Amino acid sequence: MLDRFPRSCYYVNASYNKISCSWKKTKTNVSPGITPGLFSFETQKKREFMDFKEFNLNEKVAAGVVAAGYTTPTPIQAQAIPSVMQGRDVMGLAQTGTGKTAAFALPILHRLMQGSHGHVRALIVAPTRELAEQIHVSIGELGKQTRLKSVTIYGGVNVNPQIEKLKRGVEIVVACPGRLLDHINQKTINLSHVEVLVLDEADHMFDMGFLPDIRKILGHLPRKRQTLLFSATMPEEIRRLAHDVLTDPITVQVSNTTAPVTVTHALYPVGEHLKTPLLLNLLKHTDTESVLIFTRTKHRAKRLGEQLEKAGYKAASLQGNLSQNRRQAALDGFRDGTFQVLVATDIAARGIDVSQISHVINYDIPNTSEAYVHRIGRTGRAAKSGDAFTLVTGEDTVMVRTIERALGSQLERRTVPDFDYHVTAPKKDSEFARPPRQPQQRRGEGGKKSVALGRPPAPASKTRPTSSGRSYQQSGKPAHTTNAPPPRFKQPRNAG
Ligand code: AMP
Numbered sequence: 457m458l459d460r461f462p463r464s465c466y467y468v469n470a471s472y473n474k475i476s477c478s479w480k481k482t483k484t485n486v487s488p489g490i491t492p493g494l495f496s497f498e499t500q501k502k503r504e505f506m507d508f509k510e511f512n513l514n515e516k517v518a519a520g521v522v523a524a525g526y527t528t529p530t531p532i533q534a535q536a537i538p539s540v541m542q543g544r545d546v547m548g549l550a551q552t553g554t555g556k557t558a559a560f561a562l563p564i565l566h567r568l569m570q571g572s573h574g575h576v577r578a579l580i581v582a583p584t585r586e587l588a589e590q591i592h593v594s595i596g597e598l599g600k601q602t603r604l605k606s607v608t609i610y611g612g613v614n615v616n617p618q619i620e621k622l623k624r625g626v627e628i629v630v631a632c633p634g635r636l637l638d639h640i641n642q643k644t645i646n647l648s649h650v651e652v653l654v655l656d657e658a659d660h661m662f663d664m665g666f667l668p669d670i671r672k673i674l675g676h677l678p679r680k681r682q683t684l685l686f687s688a689t690m691p692e693e694i695r696r697l698a699h700d701v702l703t704d705p706i707t708v709q710v711s712n713t714t715a716p717v718t719v720t721h722a723l724y725p726v727g728e729h730l731k732t733p734l735l736l737n738l739l740k741h742t743d744t745e746s747v748l749i750f751t752r753t754k755h756r757a758k759r760l761g762e763q764l765e766k767a768g769y770k771a772a773s774l775q776g777n778l779s780q781n782r783r784q785a786a787l788d789g790f791r792d793g794t795f796q797v798l799v800a801t802d803i804a805a806r807g808i809d810v811s812q813i814s815h816v817i818n819y820d821i822p823n824t825s826e827a828y829v830h831r832i833g834r835t836g837r838a839a840k841s842g843d844a845f846t847l848v849t850g851e852d853t854v855m856v857r858t859i860e861r862a863l864g865s866q867l868e869r870r871t872v873p874d875f876d877y878h879v880t881a882p883k884k885d886s887e888f889a890r891p892p893r894q895p896q897q898r899r900g901e902g903g904k905k906s907v908a909l910g911r912p913p914a915p916a917s918k919t920r921p922t923s924s925g926r927s928y929q930q931s932g933k934p935a936h937t938t939n940a941p942p943p944r945f946k947q948p949r950n951a952g
Pocket of ligand 1: 525526527528529530533551552553554555556557558
């Protein structure tokens with residue numbers, strides 16, 4: 457397999473936060489998941505400041521860049537755009553939040569300005585409806601002056617408007633795999649003119665079981681085409697897919713295990729039964745703009761959303777059990793400020809691009825360090841600053857250490873001075889219990905969560921966390937003061 461793998465690949469490890477700084481190619485800093493030697497490396501010239509003008513984009517596309525307010529290409533854009541414009545296949549190791557959408561959208565728009573219009577020439581496949589919509593919106597913004605048309609194709613909504621739009625003629629299709637296959641099978645889409653294929657968030661498509669669908673879709677595309685594959689991580693299945701679909705690719709990486717430096721992290725050790733009161737305390741005493749909260753399960757997202765609403769917050773939940781319309785309403789409401797707080801599961805929050813998220817709060821710690829980086833990547837976007845709080849119980853010790861190892865530093869443990877950590881757990885924790893009418897409880901949805909999982913920190917303690925991460929007791933710096941201001945949503949955040 458190795459000798460069949462494309463040999464000429466650039467490897468660029470660039471931090472998104474160093475947009476205007478130089479960045480250097482590193483041969484040794486190989487991302488976990490990339491087998492050293494699988495790719496051969498060519499020296500990437502050290503780049504200094506770069507300007508969008510250097511890409512020589514079609515003037516109508518360049519106008520879209522100006523309208524979007526982009527001045528400096530992000531590292532993934534600086535590295536990928538020239539190669540995509542040359543027609544090269546690209547393997548982009550980058551997550552949402554790095555500017556990867558424009559990294560493929562701009563050269564695609566540029567390319568489509570030449571040649572005929574009215575048939576599908578670019579196909580972008582994404583794992584979720586939300587991401588598909590976001591890509592479609594970005595293309596609409598960046599390509600406003602181009603007269604190129606894009607359509608989204610995903611399930612859970614009426615198929616007829618999609619068929620109508622396809623009939624009228626579009627150049628770009630942004631699709632989720634399942635509904636796209638339906639259109640292919642119903643012959644309501646013609647993919648024989650596709651020149652560029654983008655597989656976005658390929659690792660999530662794999663997580664969601666879409667790889668067989670992707671392979672079926674590939675069978676309906678012209679063999680001669682340009683393919684761009686974006687993935688935040690490189691599990692073996694994605695490596696194999698990349699091997700099968702990419703020809704002589706350039707590989708571009710924006711460090712995916714490094715959280716943006718624009719985000720500050722803090723752990724809040726607490727007993728499981730005190731998570732909600734602590735969350736309410738944090739919301740009350742923190743100057744926030746928009747807050748995205750993550751839970752482990754759909755059920756917990758729904759319940760927590762309801763609890764926050766009861767507590768007076770304009771909150772919504774975003775989880776897979778909602779209809780597409782309600783999901784979109786939650787997302788739109790969060791984006792336009794109708795909802796100050798959105799409680800979501802990992803899958804539902806994939807690719808959420810809401811620029812003003814000031815805080816990500818992990819009500820439940822994620823299962824992997826990659827998921828942590830993904831979650832906190834929802835804040836601190838495009839070089840804005842953000843805060844990531846994670847509520848941790850004693851059971852989360854191993855995961856905390858895994859995350860710290862991945863980030864390469866120990867996270868600050870905080871205690872909230874005015875919070876009573878000594879409230880004992882109720883004998884039966886009914887907080888996330890399902891209503892009695894529901895006969896079965898789904899696995900992992902936390903209805904019978906055990907109680908008193910964490911050892912609550914002693915508020916006055918100055919004990920530093922041990923390197924083993926076993927003790928969460930520490931607070932060198934008080935995280936909050938008792939006379940802190942009430943929540944100030946919709947106001948500019950303090951620069952500091
Ligand atoms: P993405 O990773 O494509 O989801 O992009 C994340 C966010 O960064 C989006 O809100 C984009 O509008 C924004 N963005 C993309 N490229 C740039 C850029 N060159 N300068 C500033 N913001 C950007």
